[in-house]
Amino acid sequence: MAIRVTFWGVRGSIPVPGPTTVKYGGNTSCLELRFGPSDRLIVMDLGSGVRELAGVIMKKDLPRGPLKAKVFLTHTHYDHIMGFPFFTPIFIPGTELDIYGPVTYEEDTLDKIVGDQLRYRYFPVRLEELRAKISYFQLKEGSLDLGGGLRVTTKYLNHPILVLGYRYEFDGKVFCTAYDHEMFQNVFDVKPDDPGYDPAAVKEGEIAAREENEKVLKFFEGADLLVHDTQYTHKEYLAGKKGWGHSSFEWAINAANRAGVKHLALFHHDPLRSDQELEGLLRAYTSALKGKTTMRVSVAQEGKTIEV
Ligand SMILES: [Zn+2]
Ligand SMILES: [Zn+2]
Numbered sequence: 001m002a003i004r005v006t007f008w009g010v011r012g013s014i015p016v017p018g019p020t021t022v023k024y025g026g027n028t029s030c031l032e033l034r035f036g037p038s039d040r041l042i043v044m045d046l047g048s049g050v051r052e053l054a055g056v057i058m059k060k061d062l063p064r065g066p067l068k069a070k071v072f073l074t075h076t077h078y079d080h081i082m083g084f085p086f087f088t089p090i091f092i093p094g095t096e097l098d099i100y101g102p103v104t105y106e107e108d109t110l111d112k113i114v115g116d117q118l119r120y121r122y123f124p125v126r127l128e129e130l131r132a133k134i135s136y137f138q139l140k141e142g143s144l145d146l147g148g149g150l151r152v153t154t155k156y157l158n159h160p161i162l163v164l165g166y167r168y169e170f171d172g173k174v175f176c177t178a179y180d181h182e183m184f185q186n187v188f189d190v191k192p193d194d195p196g197y198d199p200a201a202v203k204e205g206e207i208a209a210r211e212e213n214e215k216v217l218k219f220f221e222g223a224d225l226l227v228h229d230t231q232y233t234h235k236e237y238l239a240g241k242k243g244w245g246h247s248s249f250e251w252a253i254n255a256a257n258r259a260g261v262k263h264l265a266l267f268h269h270d271p272l273r274s275d276q277e278l279e280g281l282l283r284a285y286t287s288a289l290k291g292k293t294t295m296r297v298s299v300a301q302e303g304k305t306i307e308v
Contacts, residue, residue, distance in 0.1 A: 001307035002171035005225060005265075006032040009049020010300040012180070012231050012246065012268040013079050020274035025302025027052065028079040029179070029268065031227070035150055035170050043071040044166070044177065046114070049302065050083035057089055066094030070146070072139075073101030074179060075163040076113045084114055085123045095132035100139045102154075102162040110136040139164060155219040157181035158212070159245035165219060173308045176220040176261075179229035179268045182245045183255070184212035217259045224308035226259075227300060228252040230266040233281070253285060257293050263308070267300040 009015075009027035017026040028047030034040065041061065043053065061067050067089045074080060089095045101110050114136070118127040141164070143153040149171060154164040159180045168175045188205035190197050220226050231246035249266060256264040269278060278299050285297060298306070 002036060002173040003168065003175045003225070004034040004305055004307045005175060005227070006034075006053075006305040007049070007265075007267075007300045007302050008032060008053045009045070009047040009083070010267055010269055010302055011047075011079070011271055012229075013271050015048045016271045020276070023275040023301065024269060024278055024299060025049070027302060028082065029074070030083060031177075032056065033168065033175070035168075036148070038148075040148065040150070041067075041069045042168075043069060045074055045080045046071065046082070046084045046087060047080050048083045048086075051086040051088075052302070054086065054088040062089075062092070066092070066096070068096040069098075071097060071099045072152070072166060073099065073110075073114075074166070074177065075102060075159065075161055076104075076110070077161065077180065080180075081114050081117070085117050085125070090130050090132045090134065091125075093131040097132055097134045098137060099134060100137045102139050102156075102164050104161040110138050153219075155216065157216065158184050163245075165216070167219060167223070174223045174225075175308060176223040176226045177228075178216065178220060178226065178247075178252075180231075180245050181216075181229045182243070182247055183251050184209040184216075185242065213255070217255055220256070220261060221259045223256075223259070223261045225263045225265065225306055226256050226261045227265045227267045228256060229268045231268050231270045236270075249281060249285060253289070253297065257289075257295050261295055263296040263298070263306065265298050265300045265306060269300075 009030035010025050011028050015026050015028055027049035029045040030047045030049030031044040032053050033042040103110055115127045141154055141156050145151055151169045153167040157163045157165045163180055165178045186205035186209045188201040229247045230249045230252045232241050232248050234248040234250040237248040282299050
């Protein structure tokens with residue numbers, strides 16, 4: 001199989017270990033990507049799940065020599081970087097890590113945002129004491145040739161800070177991510193009785209939002225696997241979660257289906273969502289889709305691998 005994606009953290013916002021999250025997992029975002037027969041590794045996000053991944057790397061990769069890998073961050077919200085101090089390879093001499101990600105304010109550089117977690121005020125080891133060579137690269141929208149037939153393309157998504165979606169293409173297969181992401185909304189969407197109501201602006205906002213959403217669909221067109229933010233149900237979204245930067249299950253399913261995605265993995269589960277609720281939601285959406293699409297839908301689960 002060309003691309004293998006293993007989930008080590010699937011939660012949004014904060015780790016939530018406990019009896020109600022045993023099945024799907026309670027760690028925050030971290031994905032292990034492996035490419036081709038050489039098992040080339042890319043890490044996506046450094047949420048609390050990266051501690052588990054570190055254990056796998058120690059067993060699987062370290063015996064073959066020092067770890068040289070790339071890390072791609074979707075963004076720098078704390079749930080996506082908090083596991084960095086617990087990523088054991090950074091304490092091993094010879095490790096070389098290239099960390100890529102977007103920054104919202106140029107003065108807040110990636111090395112400061114991620115690396116400053118290793119200060120005595122937060123952690124017993126300082127950045128200067130690390131034995132690894134860590135390099136940081138600030139990413140914008142664009143496309144990178146990673147060599148060996150692997151290409152990655154990035155796309156800005158809709159979230160309170162800059163977030164990049166990723167599209168990896170390798171050996172004829174496509175793997176995409178779209179989290180943390182909320183469908184683009186009409187920024188001029190005000191009621192007619194609002195003093196700032198301007199029908200022309202409302203119409204313009206409507207068109208702009210539609211265009212942006214179409215661009216996102218185009219971005220994950222034909223993906224063999226798409227990992228998409230589904231923090232809320234549509235009902236929850238409408239009841240006060242608009243503008244929080246996350247999608248609904250309904251939005252993600254419709255968008256993926258329209259874009260011809262083959263397998264959609266529901267991801268960035270709300271910290272309050274229990275295993276039982278996730279199972280129930282998956283059952284309901286699967287039966288609603290029956291006979292209408294060939295797209296597979298699954299719930300991202302810690303320790304599980306999806307191959308494409
Ligand atoms: Zn998040
Ligand atoms: Zn976020």
